[in-house]
Amino acid sequence: MAVISTSRRVRRTPFSAGVEAAGVKGYTVYNRMLLPTVFRSVEEDYHHLKRAVQIWDVSVERQVEVRGPDASKLMQMLTPRDLRGMLPGQCYYVPIVDETGGMLNDPVAVKLAEDRWWISIADSDLLLWVKGIAYGYRLDVLVDEPDVSPLAVQGPKSDELMVRVFGEQVRDIRFFRFGWFEFQGRSLVVARSGYSKQGGFEIYVEGGDLGMPLWNVLMEAGKDLDVHAGCPNLIERIEGGLLSYGNDMTDDNTPHECGLGRFCNTNTAIGCVGRDALLRVAQEGPVRQIRPVEIHGGTVPPCDQLWPIMDGEDHVGNISSAAWSPDFNTNVAIGMVRMTHWKSGSELDVVTPEGVRPATVYEAFWQ
Amino acid sequence: MAVISTSRRVRRTPFSAGVEAAGVKGYTVYNRMLLPTVFRSVEEDYHHLKRAVQIWDVSVERQVEVRGPDASKLMQMLTPRDLRGMLPGQCYYVPIVDETGGMLNDPVAVKLAEDRWWISIADSDLLLWVKGIAYGYRLDVLVDEPDVSPLAVQGPKSDELMVRVFGEQVRDIRFFRFGWFEFQGRSLVVARSGYSKQGGFEIYVEGGDLGMPLWNVLMEAGKDLDVHAGCPNLIERIEGGLLSYGNDMTDDNTPHECGLGRFCNTNTAIGCVGRDALLRVAQEGPVRQIRPVEIHGGTVPPCDQLWPIMDGEDHVGNISSAAWSPDFNTNVAIGMVRMTHWKSGSELDVVTPEGVRPATVYEAFWQ
Numbered sequence: 001m002a003v004i005s006t007s008r009r010v011r012r013t014p015f016s017a018g019v020e021a022a023g024v025k026g027y028t029v030y031n032r033m034l035l036p037t038v039f040r041s042v043e044e045d046y047h048h049l050k051r052a053v054q055i056w057d058v059s060v061e062r063q064v065e066v067r068g069p070d071a072s073k074l075m076q077m078l079t080p081r082d083l084r085g086m087l088p089g090q091c092y093y094v095p096i097v098d099e100t101g102g103m104l105n106d107p108v109a110v111k112l113a114e115d116r117w118w119i120s121i122a123d124s125d126l127l128l129w130v131k132g133i134a135y136g137y138r139l140d141v142l143v144d145e146p147d148v149s150p151l152a153v154q155g156p157k158s159d160e161l162m163v164r165v166f167g168e169q170v171r172d173i174r175f176f177r178f179g180w181f182e183f184q185g186r187s188l189v190v191a192r193s194g195y196s197k198q199g200g201f202e203i204y205v206e207g208g209d210l211g212m213p214l215w216n217v218l219m220e221a222g223k224d225l226d227v228h229a230g231c232p233n234l235i236e237r238i239e240g241g242l243l244s245y246g247n248d249m250t251d252d253n254t255p256h257e258c259g260l261g262r263f264c265n266t267n268t269a270i271g272c273v274g275r276d277a278l279l280r281v282a283q284e285g286p287v288r289q290i291r292p293v294e295i296h297g298g299t300v301p302p303c304d305q306l307w308p309i310m311d312g313e314d315h316v317g318n319i320s321s322a323a324w325s326p327d328f329n330t331n332v333a334i335g336m337v338r339m340t341h342w343k344s345g346s347e348l349d350v351v352t353p354e355g356v357r358p359a360t361v362y363e364a365f366w367q
Numbered sequence: 368m369a370v371i372s373t374s375r376r377v378r379r380t381p382f383s384a385g386v387e388a389a390g391v392k393g394y395t396v397y398n399r400m401l402l403p404t405v406f407r408s409v410e411e412d413y414h415h416l417k418r419a420v421q422i423w424d425v426s427v428e429r430q431v432e433v434r435g436p437d438a439s440k441l442m443q444m445l446t447p448r449d450l451r452g453m454l455p456g457q458c459y460y461v462p463i464v465d466e467t468g469g470m471l472n473d474p475v476a477v478k479l480a481e482d483r484w485w486i487s488i489a490d491s492d493l494l495l496w497v498k499g500i501a502y503g504y505r506l507d508v509l510v511d512e513p514d515v516s517p518l519a520v521q522g523p524k525s526d527e528l529m530v531r532v533f534g535e536q537v538r539d540i541r542f543f544r545f546g547w548f549e550f551q552g553r554s555l556v557v558a559r560s561g562y563s564k565q566g567g568f569e570i571y572v573e574g575g576d577l578g579m580p581l582w583n584v585l586m587e588a589g590k591d592l593d594v595h596a597g598c599p600n601l602i603e604r605i606e607g608g609l610l611s612y613g614n615d616m617t618d619d620n621t622p623h624e625c626g627l628g629r630f631c632n633t634n635t636a637i638g639c640v641g642r643d644a645l646l647r648v649a650q651e652g653p654v655r656q657i658r659p660v661e662i663h664g665g666t667v668p669p670c671d672q673l674w675p676i677m678d679g680e681d682h683v684g685n686i687s688s689a690a691w692s693p694d695f696n697t698n699v700a701i702g703m704v705r706m707t708h709w710k711s712g713s714e715l716d717v718v719t720p721e722g723v724r725p726a727t728v729y730e731a732f733w734q
Binding site: 002003004005006007008009010012024025026027028029030032037038098099104123124125126128129130131132133135136137244245246247273302303304305306320321 | 369370371372373374375376377379391392393394395396397399404405465466471490491492493495496497498499500502503504611612613614640669670671672673687688
């Protein structure tokens with residue numbers, strides 16, 4: 001297996017020292033920054049995530065800050081989701097599309113104030129798109145990447161750990177809401193959110209100097225809860241149907257193909273880029289869509305390129321993510337399937353690099 | 368050392384099978400794609416590059432294609448370099464800046480025709496910036512990423528190898544010019560360029576299906592020339608002063624700070640984004656600039672974050688790339704140094720993770 005070469009270009013994070021001390025074994029690169037992928041083993045991390053609590057360095061969720069009188073106007077230009085009813089203190093999952101309705105990113109928008117937003121991005125330089133639109137439309141906004149690095153606390157014991165560090169009030173944060181909480185005299189955004197289905201929080205650590213102090217306090221406070229360093233888990237996120245931009249969707253795909261049509265209020269999101277294209281898509285519906293796919297037989301190899309889904313000689317879709325699930329005792333996968341074959345129960349074949357496997361398409365993800 | 372985890376998001380290339388068969392030992396991720404960093408060892412690769420010929424998978428130099436009636440207008444908006452005299456068949460190194468003059472990328476522009484360009488990019492999603500500007504200004508252009516993956520042939524025996532595959536006419540290609548050459552019935556752009564100082568070519572392989580056939584033909588044709596798979600070499604590129612976007616410069620830096628002032632014709636490049644800011648910079652000159660820096664003593668550790676350059680208690684710059692050079696028998700480095708200390712011969716200190724080292728600033732790179 002090839003090792004990853006270090007350089008300044010592949011950025012370290014404020015938590016890298018903690019991640020290394022915890023024995024990280026693998027990385028990927030996400031937004032030109034190191035993202036851990038495994039600590040003990042992907043399966044051991046998976047079981048632990050479901051029963052205890054983990055601290056995740058998700059600094060790679062870089063923020064695009066949009067600030068100024070035209071901030072809300074620009075935000076609505078960026079997404080087909082209607083933002084008019086959104087209040088400060090809320091987080092919205094927002095598809096971002098180009099003029100043809102192709103997905104450029106699927107971030108979480110964090111509304112700090114009427115004239116100040118963060119966009120917590122997936123893996124593409126959304127900053128350049130936002131700056132380009134703001135410049136082209138001569139909007140009165142400042143757009144930049146602030147020194148904010150999210151740290152996630154995920155797992156069933158997250159509430160218990162967070163209460164010990166931030167106080168009882170963290171329990172009152174509702175899903176996809178945030179509050180301001182104090183740590184070492186500084187005020188931080190703490191949201192109930194995260195890239196797992198096990199519950200938890202994301203702390204938007206503003207100021208890299210706070211990174212290791214917070215990491216250490218959480219690790220110390222959670223010792224008897226079996227807290228451990230963790231990271232987004234491939235198996236758990238497929239079971240839960242959490243999509244990954246760049247893996248399960250790219251700018252080739254519309255939100256509707258990704259099953260994100262419910263986040264597109266294209267009729268009322270006046271002024272959004274891509275509106276014309278998406279109105280057409282909304283009317284006709286997508287001809288292919290993301291589906292959970294079970295791949296039968298033993299453990300599949302790592303999925304690092306699209307695996308064709310076949311009905312005999314017909315190429316009817318592609319698998320984009322796959323892993324063996326210990327809890328469901330089968331291979332769980334995410335695929336884009338043509339409408340002719342996306343009905344739940346469809347029996348198809350998947351061409352993996354290690355041979356053809358029978359597979360079944362489903363309607364709902366595993367958990 | 369941590370391994371790199373594979374996924375579809377970190378894209379394979381048309382040459383990945385060849386790279387793996389050649390025994391790649393390390394990767395980095397560049398434009399969300401795998402870029403080899405070492406085959407035998409960085410030092411062995413370095414010596415071989417200087418005496419023989421190497422085939423490099425530089426698919427990560429993704430192309431932004433700009434096509435249509437407004438293509439040349441858009442290109443001039445993107446860069447402060449005056450493009451009016453540029454002819455089809457030429458390649459220009461073009462700084463791309465934002466409205467404040469901050470570097471967004473330092474690509475090579477390839478002019479295919481008056482209304483068709485490729486931008487061969489460094490490590491940032493320039494596509495999103497170009498699309499944003501084109502959309503904001505309602506330009507009549509198509510902007511996308513075509514299926515083009517550059518393959519570089521580098522080293523002193525490059526001409527000899529290329530002649531065997533493409534014919535004697537490749538010798539006539541001048542530096543930073545290109546011609547169209549046939550391979551298996553398809554016409555490919557072949558330019559005399561590349562990210563080393565050892566001479567060579569870049570073949571813009573249009574169509575991923577041509578990747579391995581071309582790789583194999585080159586490998587076979589060069590056997591007696593000791594051809595080997597290679598990659599951009601850290602030591603050689605520092606010796607030659609070849610900058611790396613994301614390492615030696617970011618959007619914090621102006622072209623003038625990067626020593627790229629000679630590529631900024633800000634007075635005549637009418638309509639370029641960032642013109643106001645760069646006119647000011649051109650008048651005042653930068654207060655810090657990139658310099659070659661020799662770091663004395665034994666081999667330095669890998670440079671994966673900025674190393675402060677100190678004059679006693681004063682922080683006067685940062686090292687961004689560094690490596691031991693066998694040929695020059697010292698540590699070669701690239702740093703950004705304040706004007707108060709950038710004079711050739713300045714004796715300073717560099718704070719590496721393994722201790723403070725004496726260092727000397729120079730005017731010219733090693734080769």
